Amino acid sequence: MNGESIEIEAPTLEKLLDELGYGDKTVATAVNQNFVRNKDRGETLLVEEDMVEIVTPRQGG
């Protein structure tokens, strides 16, 4: 997750966000470099070795 290896219980991306404390935050997500829409997170099943990205707005040039 975000470049770090972690052990998780969550079966879906939505549950992972809850588990990691992102519940009410404005975030965008990708799994294995593929964008996952907000509304699809509940149906997005996670399996071993999946690479999850969770990002928020930030300063940029």
Added chain:
Amino acid sequence: MTNETASLLLYDIPVASRFLLGTARYPSPAILAEAIRAAGAEIVTVSLRREAGASRAGESFWSLIRELGVRVLPNTAGCRTAKEAIATAQMARELFATDWIKLEVIGEEDTLQPDVFGLVDAARALADDGFSVFPYTTEDLVVAERLLDAGCRVLMPWAAPIGSGRGINNLFGLRALRAHFPDVPLIVDAGLGAPSQAAAVMELGFDAALLNTAVSRARDPVEMARAFALAIDAGRAAHVAGLMTPRDMAEPSTPVLGRAFDEGRK
């Protein structure tokens, strides 16, 4: 931009300010907000970054930008492949609720120059997906043509490497680009370090300038934002007014006819 005096149109959106400003590396959020106001910028660049679940940094930054009432241009900074850039653009569209994207696909670490092959691939995929793509590119005419073919309606050539402050590295190349694509909005992005350099690109007929570091790392970012705004306006006004052509030899500005002590001189 066919009419020199018309306001700039970027993907059919009229833009009065020709100064696009980055939001990174300011001393504080308050100084960032003040610099954006001093610049008179209507468009600011933003990014996406990883953040721990407990942090609120991203949300507080986003609420600051929303309060300023500016249009955001999210970037894909740091992406090294078309695939990364496409996913980042899609995440940005959802998060920032805009289909505008500053497309960066970086191909080389020392110069941070675009991987123009990945850039064209990503630009095509994103344009097909409904994005308004602002590609960060070089001054290469062939790449520019490919980007337009891919669906880009704006081009953003560099002046020099990102963060270098070198100003125009390839005057011939930028002039050629402007001459070659007279009707395409061209925004010089990256490498501008001084207001005089921004004025110079505007005098060449570029439609706008995008910069970040020269303002954010200045001793007084707010005053530097004001300085760049003045320079960009001056450069644009000079271009529209029509610059004189340089010549090798002197030409008197005071009328010669009727001067005193003129006996016998031819």
